[in-house]
Every structure is written in C-alpha cells, then in structure tokens.
Amino acid sequence: SLLKQVYSGQADTALSGLRDGLRIKADNGDTFILKDAKFDFSVYKHTKMSGGKKLTIDTTDIENFLEYKKGAFSFLLLSTLYPDLRLDQISFHQDHMHPHSKFKPSxxxxxxxxxxxxxxxxxxxxxxxxxxxxxxxxxTVKQATDLSKWVNDKTDDATYYRKRNYILDEQSLELADFEEFFSNRKQLLRKKLYELFDVTYIEESIEEAV
Known part of the structure; x- marks a missing residue:
C-alpha cells in the first residue's frame, strides 16, 4: 500500500472503498452487514477502491516502481530489495551508483x-x-568516485558486490556504458520484484512495458 501510494491524498476514500468491499446492504436497505465473519487477506488485496486503486501489485505497478526517482518511495522500494539491512540500527543513504556529479554535460x-x-x-x-x-x-567516503574505481579499489570482493547489488558479472561499470548498465540492472531488479511480490514473470509483457 505504501509503495503504490494507495492512501496518499484520499485516505478516507480509500478506506471507505475497502470497507464497502467487505459488506453488503441488509434486507431492510438501510443498514449494512459483513459479507462474512472472517476474511482472508486476499479479499482485501482484490478489493477495488476509488480511482481503480487496489492492494495487489501487477506488472504495471512494478514498471512504475522502477521509474521512481530518489526520494521516500525509492528508499522504501530499495529496502525491499535489501531485506537483510539493519535499517532500524544503522543509517543508510540512497547512493547514486554512477555518481550524480558525473552527469554534467561536459x-x-x-x-x-x-x-x-x-x-x-x-x-x-x-x-x-x-x-x-x-x-x-x-x-560519505564514496561520494563522486567513479563506480568502476569504487568497485575495483574500495570493495573487498567485487564479485560479491555485483551479486548483492544486482549487477551482471560481465557488466562494464564505465560511465560510457551507463545506458547498458542501467538497462541490465533494471531487468535484474524487475525479476527480483516479480519474485518478491509473487507476480508471474512473462517476458513478452515486459518487452511491451519497456
């Protein structure tokens, strides 16, 4: 719900939609009764709210997630991709892998x-x-260091770094190859998100989405 921003802007309306999905009008037409005494979470997931919002995540949602720019929601998404990080104990920053400063036109x-x-x-x-x-x-140490130099000189195990950060073993880390790096890492992240959110991975639908 946080990643999809289901409750942003119109939280009351969204909650009303969830409530309406769990109840029906009584025979007298004036009151409501619950559809059931117990509800499986899947009922909540598939209940449509205002604006067509729902709690399920599909291929379109994942494509939208991957286009998030640095901010609160990208941090939330990254936290799902790095589940072992002790976010409650250690301060983590969102870092530009290819440094922000390297994208000056010159x-x-x-x-x-x-x-x-x-x-x-x-x-x-x-x-x-x-x-x-x-x-x-x-x-703070990394700052504007070229990604290739950082991985080769600053990390203890470049192979482990690549695996942990969803980078192909043979992927060039030079700035000149940024577009290829971006595309290949996006694909690895996409596959991981499909796995995490239990979305069926269909290659053809991905090609259409991108």
Missing amino acids: LLKAVGIDGETIKQWQDMRDQVPNLQLLEGREN
Whole structure:
C-alpha cells in the first residue's frame, strides 16, 4: 500500500472503498452487514477502491516502481530489495551508483555522449536502477568516485558486490556504458520484484512495458 501510494491524498476514500468491499446492504436497505465473519487477506488485496486503486501489485505497478526517482518511495522500494539491512540500527543513504556529479554535460560529452541522450541520461541517473542503499559513513567516503574505481579499489570482493547489488558479472561499470548498465540492472531488479511480490514473470509483457 505504501509503495503504490494507495492512501496518499484520499485516505478516507480509500478506506471507505475497502470497507464497502467487505459488506453488503441488509434486507431492510438501510443498514449494512459483513459479507462474512472472517476474511482472508486476499479479499482485501482484490478489493477495488476509488480511482481503480487496489492492494495487489501487477506488472504495471512494478514498471512504475522502477521509474521512481530518489526520494521516500525509492528508499522504501530499495529496502525491499535489501531485506537483510539493519535499517532500524544503522543509517543508510540512497547512493547514486554512477555518481550524480558525473552527469554534467561536459563530462558526458567527454565520453562521447551528446544531444538528447544527455538529457535522457540525466533523467535516468536519479531512477531506481542507478540507486543503491549504502551505509551513511561508506557513502560519505564514496561520494563522486567513479563506480568502476569504487568497485575495483574500495570493495573487498567485487564479485560479491555485483551479486548483492544486482549487477551482471560481465557488466562494464564505465560511465560510457551507463545506458547498458542501467538497462541490465533494471531487468535484474524487475525479476527480483516479480519474485518478491509473487507476480508471474512473462517476458513478452515486459518487452511491451519497456
């Protein structure tokens, strides 16, 4: 419900929709009675609320999640992708894997990127596929370090880092290959979210979505 922002803006209306999904009008037409004495959670999940909102997560929702930009909801999504982090004990930051500062037009032109592609990359820069959760102190150290240098020089085990952060073993970490990095990591994140939210993975539907 938080990821889909079901209760944002019109919480009362959303709750009314859930309530109406669990009851029916009595024979006298003036009062309501519950449809059942007990309800399985699946009943809540499939109850439609105002604006067509519901608690179930589908392929469209996951595509929307992956386009979240750095903020409260992207942090929430990342926390589901890094379930072992002790968020209640340690301060974690949302870190740009390819640093934010590397997307200046002059730096992108230096690696052969120009025109509209610069704007596209600057937009992609802040989306979930370029974000990770990093311990606050570690993020302070990383700052504007190139991703390739950070992984090769600063991490104890580059293979483990890639696996933990949904990066293909053979994926280039150079800024010039950012678009490929973004696309491949997005696909790995997508598959993980399908698994976490028990959504059937269908390759054809994904191709249509992207």
